[in-house]
Amino acid sequence: MDGGPPRAHQCRPGDAARHPRRTVRWPRARDGAGWAIPVALAVDAVGTGLYLPLSMVYFLTVTDLSEAGVGLLLTAATACSLLLPLLVGRIVDRVGPRPVVIVGQLTQAAGFLLYLGVSGPVSLFLAALVESVGLRVYWSSVFALISEQAEGEAKDEWFARAGMIRAAGTGAGTVLTGVLLALASQDAYRGMVLANATSFVLAAATVALFVRAGRRPAGEPDGQPSDGIRRLLRDRPYLALIGVNTLFNICTVFLAVAVPVYVIRGLGAPGWAVGVFLTITTVAVATGTATVNRRVRRRTSRGGAMAWGGVLWAAWCAAAALAVLLPSGPLLVGYLAFAMLLWGAAEMTHGPAANALSADAAPERSRGTYLAAFQYSFATADMVTPALFGVLYGVNRVLPWAVVGSLALTASLAIRPLERRLTRDAAAGQVSPAVPAG
Structure with missing residues (x-):
């Protein structure tokens, strides 16, 4: 059919098998997405690697709570954010993934900054809740941003590289946690918390400055996106x-x-x-x-x-x-x-x-x-x-x-x-x- 979408943009199972020499590339460097999104992914992955182990150790150090108490509060904060993905997805459909990814990173930065003021169960729960909300907002929108930057078989390459970056970053975060545990210093913990917050701000700025917003699909007759x-x-x-x-x-x-x-x-x-x-x-x-x-x-x-x-x-x-x-x-x-x-x-x-x-x-x-x-x-x-x-x-x-x-x-x-x-x-x-x- 001549009236369908261009063949170059169609994606069918087995296309890669019929075109084995086809080269899949990230977007050109001139639009910034080819390096800005990997940087954002790496920062978030390191933060993820640090989040749970560092949170447990840090909160046990700055409060009088037991391991069970800290664990229950962290679990409760995570549970409170579980309903967010569908709401976040709706917002992504209306405004695009780029601003939502930026908000997710800035919210995670705010969560880590709140860590510095934790002294008891209420402040601990609020800090963990903000961090968990930021994490959920980010991961509920970043794949839409990646999908927006690539078409067809390029998605496989994007997601493959994203998985590599996430694994490497999470591993690096785990190693950093091990170093901090060896130091056993509250000042070292606070320094890493502050550095983590700063890195999220820099990652958000990178996406804001160097990743272009993708083309938005046409809305429904009333001008709104589909439900x-x-x-x-x-x-x-x-x-x-x-x-x-x-x-x-x-x-x-x-x-x-x-x-x-x-x-x-x-x-x-x-x-x-x-x-x-x-x-x-x-x-x-x-x-x-x-x-x-x-x-x-x-x-x-x-x-x-x-x-x-x-x-x-x-x-x-x-x-x-x-x-x-x-x-x-x-x-x-x-x-x-x-x-x-x-x-x-x-x-x-x-x-x-x-x-x-x-x-x-x-x-x-x-x-x-x-x-x-x-x-x-x-x-x-x-x-x-x-x-x-x-x-x-x-x-x-x-x-x-x-x-x-x-x-x-x-x-x-x-x-x-x-x-x-x-x-x-x-x-x-x-x-x-x-x-x-x-």
């Missing part, structure tokens, strides 16, 4: 995508939740091995995601990449479960280090494809709402995984691995037919009413 929330709630395939991706994300969260307990208490391995395993996965994701994504996408669609990620996660769970057959010692540590590479390969295969598929499956007028709602697949996994692991581990140390591996395979089987439905609906939505759908 994204109502449309989302009627969009069963996209809601199913959120549900299936929740299963995949349980595998992602399971690494940090299960590995420390299982390795030390379940297998009797030395405590230092956990740090080695987490370092292996961080380095792998931070350095290899773009390359792995590029090669995988030459051979399969986005749904296919997600399915392969689930298979790799299931293999990782099986390998971890079989570790009970090995004696404690160097052989066990080496075996588990190899198993961690399976997790890294799964994360690198699944992550960019999932984000790109969610972006392309979202209607343009409601993309902010859709991508914000997609963040619930991450938030739900964060909430469910600790309880899932705790209950199953209390029955048998191998049972959590069997269940999570089964969830990964279930998601892998579900994603391919779901992808076909999503891409068919997206293609139907791109057909102009003036052009017959031949």
Whole structure:
């Protein structure tokens, strides 16, 4: 059909396989987005790496609260921000993602500045709430900003690089936390809190000055954007995508939740091995995601990449479960280090494809709402995984691995037919009413 959108801007599963020599690039440096968005991502990732461990240590130092008290207040603050993504997505659809990303970064800066005044439970809760709100606003809008800067297959490359930056930044934040713990100085904690707040302000200024706002889609006849929330709630395939991706994300969260307990208490391995395993996965994701994504996408669609990620996660769970057959010692540590590479390969295969598929499956007028709602697949996994692991581990140390591996395979089987439905609906939505759908 000659009346459809230009072929260069269409995105179909398998395009990368038919054009293996196609080069995917970030936007040109002249528009600033090619470096400004990665800088903002890196700053936020480092802040994320610092946030929870630094918050716990800092609040225990400047208040008389117990570990349980600080933990409950931080959890309560996070829970209060869980309803924000849909509201944030609605705002993104009205004003665009760029100003919302800036507000999210400035709000996180304000949260860290409030840390400096914490002295009791009320001030602690307020500081943690502001920081949590900023974090939720940022992650509910930044993927819409990335999607706005790239089209078609370029989204995969953007999201792959975003995953690499996030992994590297989070790892750097964790290392900085370790250094601070070694110093055990309240002045050092305050200095890092102030530096974190300043970095968020600089990141917001970078986005404001160097990232151009994208073209806004035309509104409805009344001049307002379409009602994204109502449309989302009627969009069963996209809601199913959120549900299936929740299963995949349980595998992602399971690494940090299960590995420390299982390795030390379940297998009797030395405590230092956990740090080695987490370092292996961080380095792998931070350095290899773009390359792995590029090669995988030459051979399969986005749904296919997600399915392969689930298979790799299931293999990782099986390998971890079989570790009970090995004696404690160097052989066990080496075996588990190899198993961690399976997790890294799964994360690198699944992550960019999932984000790109969610972006392309979202209607343009409601993309902010859709991508914000997609963040619930991450938030739900964060909430469910600790309880899932705790209950199953209390029955048998191998049972959590069997269940999570089964969830990964279930998601892998579900994603391919779901992808076909999503891409068919997206293609139907791109057909102009003036052009017959031949």
